[in-house]
Amino acid sequence: MTDITPKDQEIAQPRGLLTADFLLESDRISGQVNVRARPLIDQLDDTTSSFLDLEDVYLSPITRPSELNQSFPAATLRKTAIHAAVLTRFEDGLSRHQAYGSYLGHIPHDVLLITSRYQVRGRVVLPPKTQLQTVIAAGTTRFLLVSEATATLTEHPEISFAGGAILVNMEQVTAFCETDETHSS
Amino acid sequence: MSARTILVIEDDVNMLQLLQLMLQRQGFEVSLASRSQEGLDKALNERPDVVIVDLMMPEMSGFEVIRRLRADPRGADLPILVLTARAQPLDRKAALAAGADAYLSKPVSARMLLEKVEELAARARPKQPSHVVVLLSLRGGVGVTTLAVNLALLLQRAPRGACLVDLNRSGGQVSLSLKLSPTAHWGTLLGAASPPSDLRSLLPDLLTRHESGLHVLAAPPEAVQGEGLDKATVRALLRGLRERFSFTIVDAAPLLDEATMAALGQADTVLLVFAPEVAAVHSTGVALRALAGTPVERRVTLVMNHPAPVQPLSLAIVEQRLGRPVTLSVPFDEQQMLALARGMPLVARASAGGSVPPLAKAVRDIAVHVAGFKLQTSDLRSADSSQ
Numbered sequence: 001m002t003d004i005t006p007k008d009q010e011i012a013q014p015r016g017l018l019t020a021d022f023l024l025e026s027d028r029i030s031g032q033v034n035v036r037a038r039p040l041i042d043q044l045d046d047t048t049s050s051f052l053d054l055e056d057v058y059l060s061p062i063t064r065p066s067e068l069n070q071s072f073p074a075a076t077l078r079k080t081a082i083h084a085a086v087l088t089r090f091e092d093g094l095s096r097h098q099a100y101g102s103y104l105g106h107i108p109h110d111v112l113l114i115t116s117r118y119q120v121r122g123r124v125v126l127p128p129k130t131q132l133q134t135v136i137a138a139g140t141t142r143f144l145l146v147s148e149a150t151a152t153l154t155e156h157p158e159i160s161f162a163g164g165a166i167l168v169n170m171e172q173v174t175a176f177c178e179t180d181e182t183h184s185s
Numbered sequence: 186m187s188a189r190t191i192l193v194i195e196d197d198v199n200m201l202q203l204l205q206l207m208l209q210r211q212g213f214e215v216s217l218a219s220r221s222q223e224g225l226d227k228a229l230n231e232r233p234d235v236v237i238v239d240l241m242m243p244e245m246s247g248f249e250v251i252r253r254l255r256a257d258p259r260g261a262d263l264p265i266l267v268l269t270a271r272a273q274p275l276d277r278k279a280a281l282a283a284g285a286d287a288y289l290s291k292p293v294s295a296r297m298l299l300e301k302v303e304e305l306a307a308r309a310r311p312k313q314p315s316h317v318v319v320l321l322s323l324r325g326g327v328g329v330t331t332l333a334v335n336l337a338l339l340l341q342r343a344p345r346g347a348c349l350v351d352l353n354r355s356g357g358q359v360s361l362s363l364k365l366s367p368t369a370h371w372g373t374l375l376g377a378a379s380p381p382s383d384l385r386s387l388l389p390d391l392l393t394r395h396e397s398g399l400h401v402l403a404a405p406p407e408a409v410q411g412e413g414l415d416k417a418t419v420r421a422l423l424r425g426l427r428e429r430f431s432f433t434i435v436d437a438a439p440l441l442d443e444a445t446m447a448a449l450g451q452a453d454t455v456l457l458v459f460a461p462e463v464a465a466v467h468s469t470g471v472a473l474r475a476l477a478g479t480p481v482e483r484r485v486t487l488v489m490n491h492p493a494p495v496q497p498l499s500l501a502i503v504e505q506r507l508g509r510p511v512t513l514s515v516p517f518d519e520q521q522m523l524a525l526a527r528g529m530p531l532v533a534r535a536s537a538g539g540s541v542p543p544l545a546k547a548v549r550d551i552a553v554h555v556a557g558f559k560l561q562t563s564d565l566r567s568a569d570s571s572q
Contacts, residue, residue: 009203009207009294009295010292010293010294010295011200011203011204011207011268011291011292011293011294011295011298012291012292012293013270013291013292014197014199014200019270019291021271021273030241030270030271056241058241065273065275065276066248066275066276066278066279067248068240068241068246068248071241071242071243073243086273088272088290088292089292159275160275161273161275162273162274163272
């Protein structure tokens with residue numbers, strides 16, 4: 001049996017709750033999503049619901065993103081209004097059908113996604129021979145997982161958010177650019 | 186040796202319990218607060234060795250808790266560790282600018298958290314008293330630097346000595362008064378990250394030692410164009426100096442800029458210096474009104490200095506105009522000009538022998554007012570030993 005000393009514990013959010021930053025047109029909303037039943041991206045991609053429920057919610061103006069102006073025990077976000085969701089850890093961005101490492105053999109692409117307010121730079125990993133255009137055109141998912149990503153407020157490039165994963169709302173994306181040669185993995 | 190105490194301010198009760206258990210296992214005494222105001226009160230009254238604070242709390246954010254702690258002398262030197270789910274670099278920067286010493290974002294390993302707490306507890310505030318005195322006038326030429334230099338030389342006799350900080354941006358006069366040619370000054374911090382992450386290790390190299398043992402954080406020798414030091418850096422500097430010295434004396438610039446306001450926020454005592462002439466009394470009134478209603482207001486002591494032999498306003502008129510009593514008065518001392526020219530302040534001359542100049546006696550009164558019980562009477566008596 002492995003000896004788990006107290007020092008090996010992880011100090012994290014309560015099990016089943018995921019803290020994320022949701023970037024909207026004018027606001028940064030930080031809150032907890034209940035992911036006990038389903039991962040965040042699966043909830044965002046669920047077309048049977050237009051809304052996402054949050055707990056322990058904090059509101060900041062996007063141009064002053066460190067200010068905690070208002071807080072609420074709970075809030076509901078309209079999914080279409082979300083430009084991107086920033087997650088600290090990559091694995092928190094995966095869907096139920098994916099597992100960490102399931103991308104083995106896939107091809108990473110360095111990309112830039114532009115919405116009306118943000119520029120998201122990072123990496124998407126696609127099966128071999130997948131054309132980037134099909135990611136937009138297929139429309140199978142609303143949100144795209146971009147790893148090792150940074151979302152920059154276009155009008156204030158000094159304001160940026162980094163995450164192990166950023167889930168980008170494809171409905172908000174106006175341009176999707178490949179920024180580098182394809183990497184082989 | 187008593188156990189080190191850690192105060193945890195966190196609105197998530199489960200997280201509080203987890204941290205309590207973990208810290209107690211490591212031998213810490215743990216104090217808990219699930220509400221911001223409760224945590225703020227506990228931090229100021231209990232003065233723990235380390236404060237762990239969350240940022241996202243409903244009634245008052247962790248940023249505000251930190252700012253309020255740093256604005257109060259009782260919390261100015263408390264080591265503060267932010268533990269939060271907000272992982273963005275801009276949040277880290279904002280927390281450090283507000284006055285936090287360290288920042289960890291969840292998820293974090295317990296090992297890393299404990300190492301950080303141990304590190305902060307190890308450099309926790311000195312148990313010996315430490316006092317920050319700011320001397321300020323919004324009008325130049327009323328003798329602020331003279332009083333600051335002499336006061337610092339006297340308070341240097343305290344157990345852990347004193348440091349004199351020259352915050353003036355126009356080629357500070359402190360070095361001139363002490364005949365110092367410092368090679369280091371705070372100007373090297375301009376343009377650096379705020380506050381510099383390695384300020385604690387940089388601090389000794391920024392100080393110049395006077396022959397009396399007094400340490401000086403000098404101003405740049407040439408005029409600083411644009412802004413001087415920002416709030417976060419001044420706060421960090423003064424916290425670092427509190428750890429090293431019994432007294433930190435700040436010769437503030439004659440304006441309420443960021444650096445001055447940060448120093449005032451850290452001050453245990455503010456000596457508002459003026460000469461009994463119309464313009465100086467007017468600017469003192471302006472300063473008092475600017476500080477009215479702030480925590481700084483109650484720490485202000487009025488000091489009437491006489492840099493010239495004849496001054497037009499009487500004490501009664503001055504007090505009437507300012508609407509409050511003048512606590513300390515410094516007489517004109519004709520030897521002051523010579524002392525300045527020689528780079529030998531009058532307090533230093535008094536120690537060296539000979540009669541005690543009037544200004545040195547007045548500075549002793551100021552020292553007693555400032556230090557109160559914190560300075561041994563014998564330390565102050567040494568100023569009289571040559572009488």
